Structures are given as structure tokens and as C-alpha cells.
Amino acid sequence: MQLSREEVQSIAHLARIGMTDAELEKAEKDLGAILGYVERLQNIDTNGVPEAAALPIEALQFRPDVVTGSTEVERTLILDNFPASEGGMLKAPAVFERPKK
Amino acid sequence: MDRLNELTIVEARDALEKGTCTSVDLTKACLAEIESRNPALNAFLEVWEADALEAAARSDERRSRGESLGPLDGIPLAIKDNILIEGKHASSGSKILEPYIAISDATVIQKLKSQGAVFLGRTNMDEFAMGSSTEHSAYGPTKHPTDPDRVPGGSSGGSACAVAAHLAFAALGSDTGGSIRQPASFCGIVGLKPTYGRVSRSGLMAMASSFDQIGPLTKSVEDAAILFKAIHGADVMDQTTAREQTTFEPAWRDRLEGLRIGLPKQAWGEGIDPGVRERVMAAVEVFRSLGAQIIDVDLPYVDEVLAVYYVVMPCEVSANLSRFDGMRYGVRHQASNLMETYLETRREYIGDEPRRRILLGTYALSSGYYDAYYRKAKQVQTLIRNAYASAMTQVDFLLTPTAPSVAFKMGEKTSDPLAMYLEDLFTVGANVVGLPAVSIPCGEDGGLPVGLQLTGRAFEESSLLAVARAYEQSVSA
Numbered sequence: 001m002q003l004s005r006e007e008v009q010s011i012a013h014l015a016r017i018g019m020t021d022a023e024l025e026k027a028e029k030d031l032g033a034i035l036g037y038v039e040r041l042q043n044i045d046t047n048g049v050p051e052a053a054a055l056p057i058e059a060l061q062f063r064p065d066v067v068t069g070s071t072e073v074e075r076t077l078i079l080d081n082f083p084a085s086e087g088g089m090l091k092a093p094a095v096f097e098r099p100k101k
Numbered sequence: 102m103d104r105l106n107e108l109t110i111v112e113a114r115d116a117l118e119k120g121t122c123t124s125v126d127l128t129k130a131c132l133a134e135i136e137s138r139n140p141a142l143n144a145f146l147e148v149w150e151a152d153a154l155e156a157a158a159r160s161d162e163r164r165s166r167g168e169s170l171g172p173l174d175g176i177p178l179a180i181k182d183n184i185l186i187e188g189k190h191a192s193s194g195s196k197i198l199e200p201y202i203a204i205s206d207a208t209v210i211q212k213l214k215s216q217g218a219v220f221l222g223r224t225n226m227d228e229f230a231m232g233s234s235t236e237h238s239a240y241g242p243t244k245h246p247t248d249p250d251r252v253p254g255g256s257s258g259g260s261a262c263a264v265a266a267h268l269a270f271a272a273l274g275s276d277t278g279g280s281i282r283q284p285a286s287f288c289g290i291v292g293l294k295p296t297y298g299r300v301s302r303s304g305l306m307a308m309a310s311s312f313d314q315i316g317p318l319t320k321s322v323e324d325a326a327i328l329f330k331a332i333h334g335a336d337v338m339d340q341t342t343a344r345e346q347t348t349f350e351p352a353w354r355d356r357l358e359g360l361r362i363g364l365p366k367q368a369w370g371e372g373i374d375p376g377v378r379e380r381v382m383a384a385v386e387v388f389r390s391l392g393a394q395i396i397d398v399d400l401p402y403v404d405e406v407l408a409v410y411y412v413v414m415p416c417e418v419s420a421n422l423s424r425f426d427g428m429r430y431g432v433r434h435q436a437s438n439l440m441e442t443y444l445e446t447r448r449e450y451i452g453d454e455p456r457r458r459i460l461l462g463t464y465a466l467s468s469g470y471y472d473a474y475y476r477k478a479k480q481v482q483t484l485i486r487n488a489y490a491s492a493m494t495q496v497d498f499l500l501t502p503t504a505p506s507v508a509f510k511m512g513e514k515t516s517d518p519l520a521m522y523l524e525d526l527f528t529v530g531a532n533v534v535g536l537p538a539v540s541i542p543c544g545e546d547g548g549l550p551v552g553l554q555l556t557g558r559a560f561e562e563s564s565l566l567a568v569a570r571a572y573e574q575s576v577s578a
Contacts, residue, residue, distance in 0.1 A: 008460070015419060015463040016426065017456055018444030030457055031464065033519050038408040041477050044484070051479035052486060054311060059298065060344050063337045077188065077204040083433035092428055093439040 002032045105130035106267045110324040113270055114172050117164065124157035124164075124175030127270070128219055131177045135221065135268045143243045144253075144262040146182055147190060148222035153177060156219045163217065172327050174217030179269035181260050182223040183230055184315065185304040186210050193306045194228040194238040194256075197431045197450035207304020208339065209273060209315050209332040216331050221269050224259030228452045229422065230280055230308045232256050233524035236515050237454040244511075246288055248549065251508040254284030260318050261288040271319040271328055275305055277312045278410055279504075279528025282540035285318050286503035286552025289542045291573075292318045293325045293566070294528075296559045297535035298343035300329075301336035309417035310341070312410075312532040322541065322570040326351050329562060343560070351563040357571055358392035362555075363496030365400035368527060374506045376546030381502045381553045384543040384572065388500070391571055398492045398499070402484045403530060409485065410529040411522060412465055412478035419462030422455060457518060482533055489534045493558055498568060501527045503540040503552035527554055537562050541569045543576075 003011075008028050012019045019027065070078070084091040105127055108116065116122045132150055139145050160175030180186065183193040185203035187210075192198040206214065213220075227237040235243040235258025243258045245251035246266040253262040257274030261284035264272050274281040276294040285292025293316045300315045307313060317328035330349050335342045364385065369378075389395050427433035427446030434445040451459070465474035492499065505526055514521040531538035536559055540552040557565030 011460050011464045011467065014467065015459050016443040016447055017451065017459065018448035027457065027460060030518050031461060034411060034461060034522070037519055038412050038474070041405060041408050041412070041481055042473070044402070044405060044481050046477060046480035046484070049480045049483050051476060052482035058344050060335055060337065060340050060342055062340060074204050077202055081201060081204070081430040083427055083431065084435070090429060093442050095439055
């Protein structure tokens with residue numbers, strides 16, 4: 001299974017990873033080899049076979065959906081982890097570049 | 102007596118109880134060994150000397166009052182860099198999380214803290230737990246504890262090396278496709294991947310959520326039992342922990358009469374180094390001499406396990422790692438607009454291997470390919486689960502090598518991702534079907550440790566470790 005340069009480029013964009021031409025070329029080769037390997041699954045007859053359940057176990061029930069709050073220490077740690085902040089708020093680039101007038 | 106840091110947990114606990122040493126002594130012994138050997142080994146990314154000594158002193162104080170929080174009270178441990186400890190850096194071996202400080206304790210850490218354990222520091226790993234050699238860490242590779250030209254295995258290579266080199270009494274790792282068992286095998290120690298749903302992953306950085314488990318890396322099977330007992334159990338913070346948790350109370354035994362150990366025909370085919378095959382086959386004879394019945398079992402579809410894993414895992418990876426976008430934590434490469442900021446941040450600070458898996462998963466889940474890859478893999482996963490279930494009606498345990506080879510040379514597989522993936526051949530099965538599996542040392546080939554893997558029934562870590570210990574005791578006697 002060989003991916004074209006355009007396909008790799010489009011996947012990288014979907015995954016929000018910027019890549020140079022050299023990196024795209026390497027990815028094209030590596031992904032091709034791995035996809036070539038997993039191709040073997042196509043030879044397995046899975047007619048009528050259900051997909052594996054998400055969990056092989058009986059999981060816990062969901063906990064009540066209630067706000068538990070956080071301690072002041074946790075709050076400070078969260079704020080300190082922001083890559084950019086202003087006035088105790090997270091600062092992020094604008095989502096819409098050209099807002100409608 | 103051995104040097105203090107060379108003791109097992111059991112021996113150290115006994116020494117503490119008898120009063121022949123203190124927790125501060127144990128901690129200082131580890132810190133001294135770390136200082137002397139870590140610069141060359143790079144097993145620890147960060148050491149918390151002051152905190153460790155303080156926790157050790159508190160433990161000694163408790164003991165002097167005649168109190169103890171259990172067998173781990175005062176025992177110095179190493180923690181993999183993807184498990185959160187409040188107020189401490191946790192980077193998952195990645196540059197994108199270099200400044201990140203954990204905002205709370207993982208459930209396993211809470212449990213260990215409440216049992217008095219001492220944390221020495223965080224250990225190196227393949228970035229986001231993706232790799233089988235610890236060469237894919239953004240902070241440089243960890244070296245094999247006895248041969249600096251070789252890898253310690255991965256992704257929990259720092260944890261395995263720290264324990265094998267006696268820098269810590271034991272360590273926690275995480276295992277998604279073999280990341281506890283394979284480095285344990287390479288370094289000559291014990292590594293347990295518990296049943297899926299047995300140990301809470303709250304506070305473990307998620308790689309592939311349907312496979313990830315936290316488990317112990319230790320110097321002996323009994324130590325693994327102590328650490329596993331301390332961390333397992335249902336947790337409201339992780340909805341995937343199982344509601345029904347069988348009690349973990351291993352009944353140690355010397356003889357194995359009445360037990361059936363299966364050798365999966367398909368697993369013993371090509372691809373195993375002759376030296377590894379020889380050592381593991383010799384171990385099979387030990388199990389037979391202990392009274393176990395050895396049976397060849399058919400495990401159809403096992404050849405497809407790796408392919409299923411390398412479809413499902415990247416799909417989950419691509420979703421789990423989307424949170425590392427430079428917005429709320431970690432490093433941000435601020436560019437002219439939002440899209441460029443995402444692209445540049447993830448280009449600059451996420452390494453080759455995670456990137457490769459994100460791309461694979463994004464592709465396999467993209468419109469038009471979902472049925473051919475993800476759905477197909479999940480169907481074959483059903484066939485594999487059925488095959489294991491059927492095999493487990495004929496036998497009590499499955500036995501294979503842990504890895505196809507002994508520790509390989511640095512750089513040997515870094516240029517060929519597929520060759521690195523084949524390292525997981527024997528270990529991914531337990532993750533794909535959710536069963537518990539343990540790697541234990543079974544001799545050496547050319548001076549390097551060989552490991553064998555036992556896989557047990559779901560939630561039966563007790564019997565799994567009892568069988569592993571019977572072997573361990575008989576060969577050490």
C-alpha cells in the first residue's frame with residue numbers, strides 16, 4: 001500500500017502536524033511499509049464477525065456528573081501550566097481570523 | 102549482606118522491621134548509586150533527593166512509634182515519566198511537555214503515598230510510551246544496565262534499567278503492547294502487565310486507552326506481588342476499572358501438579374533467536390519437572406495480532422495525542438494564526454515515532470478507510486479473543502518467550518520502524534485480549550538476560566504470579 005505525497009500531506013494537515021518536504025518523503029516510505037504489513041488483515045474472512053467490544057471487562061458504572069471543584073493548589077498549577085496567559089486567563093490565538101463586519 | 106540498594110523489597114522490608122536499617126539508609130543507598138551510575142545510564146530524568154529523604158524520614162518516624170503503613174512503607178521506588186505526581190514534572194519523554202507540572206496525583210500514586218512509599222524520581226521512556234528501546238525519548242536514550250552499547254528495551258526502559266542496576270528497589274511502568282514486559286526481559290527482572298481493568302489509569306498519560314495498563318517492574322516475583330497488591334482495584338476516577346475485582350492473594354507453591362501450561366504452536370515458529378528459544382525451552386523443562394503438564398495448543402489468528410495492534414493502537418493514539426496542541430499546557434510555538442500555531446507546535450515538539458503513529462491513525466480513521474482498517478482490525482480482534490478463550494479452556498497458562506531476541510544494539514532498529522514493531526510479537530497478544538502476563542528471567546544468552554512470558558486468565562494474577570514464583574524459586578535454589 002503506497003500513499004501519494006498529496007495523501008500524506010493531507011493526513012498531516014488533518015493531524016495538525018506541520019511537515020517539511022524531507023519529512024513528508026520519509027513518512028511516505030514509512031507509512032507505506034507499515035500499511036503494507038497490516039494489509040494482511042484483508043485476507044482474513046471476517047464475514048459475520050462482530051467488532052470486538054470496546055472493553056473485555058464489565059466496567060464500573062459512571063460516577064455522578066457533579067462538579068467537585070478544585071483546591072487552590074490545583075488551580076495555581078493549572079494556571080501555571082498555561083503556555084500563555086493574561087489576567088489569570090488562558091490566552092490563545094483567535095479562532096476566526098477575519099470576523100464578519 | 103548485599104549492599105542495601107541491592108536488596109529486594111521483601112528483604113528491605115524485613116531489615117526495616119528488624120531495625121537493622123532505616124528508610125533513610127535505603128534511600129541514601131539508592132541516591133548514591135543514582136549519583137554514581139545515572140550519568141552514564143540515563144535511567145532517571147529527574148531525581149527528587151530532598152523529597153525522597155523527607156518521605157523516608159517520615160517513614161522512619163512512624164516506625165519508631167511502632168506504626169507501619171504496610172510492606173511498602175519506606176521503600177524507595179522509581180516512577181515512569183508518564184504517571185502524574187502532584188507538583189512534579191511529568192513529560193512522557195516528550196519535548197512538548199517539558200515544562201508541564203502535574204496538577205494532581207495519579208490514583209496509583211495516591212495509593213502508594215498512603216502506603217508510605219518513597220519516590221526517588223521519574224524514569225526515562227520512549228516518547229509517549231511509543232517504542233521498544235527507549236531510544237525514542239526526547240531526552241536521550243537509556244543504556245542497558247550491563248552493556249552500554251545495547252538498549253534496555255522499552256518503552257519503560259528507564260524503569261527497567263533503574264531496577265536492574267539497583268538504583269531503585271522497584272518501579273512502576275506502563276504497558277500498551279509490551280512496554281513493561283519487554284524491558285523487564287532485556288534487563289533480567291520481573292515485569293507484570295495486569296488484566297485490563299485491574300489498575301486505575303487515572304493520572305496515566307493515555308496512549309491507547311483500550312490497551313494501556315500500569316504495572317510493576319521488580320527484582321523478584323514476590324516483590325511484583327507486593328507492588329501489584331498496593332496499586333490494584335476499582336476506581337471511580339477510571340470508568341474502565343472492572344466493577345468486580347477478585348481478591349489478590351497469591352498462594353505460593355513449590356510444585357505445579359495439576360496445572361496445564363500451553364505452548365502456542367503458532368508462536369513458536371520462525372523469528373525467535375536460537376539462543377532465546379534454547380533458554381525458554383530449558384525453562385519449559387523446569388516447569389515440567391515441577392509437575393506441570395506441558396501441552397501444545399492451537400492459537401489461530403495469533404499471527405494477525407501484531408497487525409491488529411498496529412491498526413487499533415495508532416487510531417487511539419491519534420485521538421489521545423490531539424490534546425497536545427500547545428494550547429492549555431506544555432510548549433506553544435506561537436505563530437501568526439491558530440492553524441499555523443497548531444502545525445508549528447506539533448512539528449517542533451512531537452518526535453518522529455509519535456508523529457508516525459498519529460499519521461497512521463489519522464489515515465486509518467479517515468473517511469473512506471475506516472471500514473478497511475479500523476473495523477476490519479476490530480473484527481479480527483474478536484477472532485483473536487475467541488482463540489485465546491478457547492485455548493484457555495484447554496490450559497491454565499500460555500508460555501512463550503517475552504521477546505524474540507536479547508537486548509539489541511543501540512541504533513540497530515531505529516531506521517526501520519517495522520523491525521522495531523516486530524519486537525512486540527509475543528507481548529501484544531495479552532494487550533489485544535486484555536489478559537494478565539508476566540515476564541520473568543530464565544537465564545542468559547551471550548551474557549544477556551532472556552525472559553519468558555506467562556499469560557494467565559483474566560483477573561487471576563494470584564495464580565499467574567504463584568506459578569512464576571515456583572519457577573523462580575526452583576532455579577535460584
